[in-house]
Amino acid sequence: MRETIIHHVKKHQQIGRFFITGGIAFVVNISVLYWATSILHVYYLASTVIAFVASFSVSFCMQKFWTFRDHAPDQWHIQFYRYLTLQLINLGLNACLMYVFVEYVHLWYLLAQTFILLGLAVISFLVNRNYIFKPQSVLP
Numbered sequence: 001m002r003e004t005i006i007h008h009v010k011k012h013q014q015i016g017r018f019f020i021t022g023g024i025a026f027v028v029n030i031s032v033l034y035w036a037t038s039i040l041h042v043y044y045l046a047s048t049v050i051a052f053v054a055s056f057s058v059s060f061c062m063q064k065f066w067t068f069r070d071h072a073p074d075q076w077h078i079q080f081y082r083y084l085t086l087q088l089i090n091l092g093l094n095a096c097l098m099y100v101f102v103e104y105v106h107l108w109y110l111l112a113q114t115f116i117l118l119g120l121a122v123i124s125f126l127v128n129r130n131y132i133f134k135p136q137s138v139l140p
Contacts, residue, residue, distance in 0.1 A: 017066055017067040018125050018128070018129075019121070021063055022125075024058060024062065025059040025062070026055070028054055028058050029117065030110065030113065032047070032054040033047050033048060033051040033113060036051065037109065048098055048113070049091065049095070059087075060083050060084075063128060064133060067128075067133075068133035070135070072136070075136065082131065083128070083132050086124060086128070090120045093120065094120065098116065101115070
């Protein structure tokens with residue numbers, strides 16, 4: 001019984017850390033998106049890519065080392081490429097959805113980005129937890 005309770009608490013801590021990390025990456029993403037689009041007058045789709053690059057490095061390091069508590073140096077390169085692949089898929093979905101939401105639904109680009117990032121966050125957590133940063137089984 002005690003082990004089950006501890007397991008559930010740890011599970012929810014990980015979800016909490018994931019969303020805090022995602023929140024920090026979100027602030028980086030939105031800040032860069034706003035700065036590039038509104039201050040530098042970069043086309044919003046190009047700004048989306050720039051914002052992705054800025055938030056990627058923050059996100060990968062925080063997810064690996066803090067959220068999923070993975071300090072093993074032997075898997076980082078595999079995790080990096082898997083994480084990059086997931087993020088590139090997210091970037092493609094993000095850009096396509098941004099275009100649809102801004103051009104056809106007529107949402108303000110920052111509101112559209114908020115909705116998109118929240119939806120992608122749920123999917124990303126599941127992929128990160130169950131595939132990218134899944135703890136390696138200990139060999140006997």
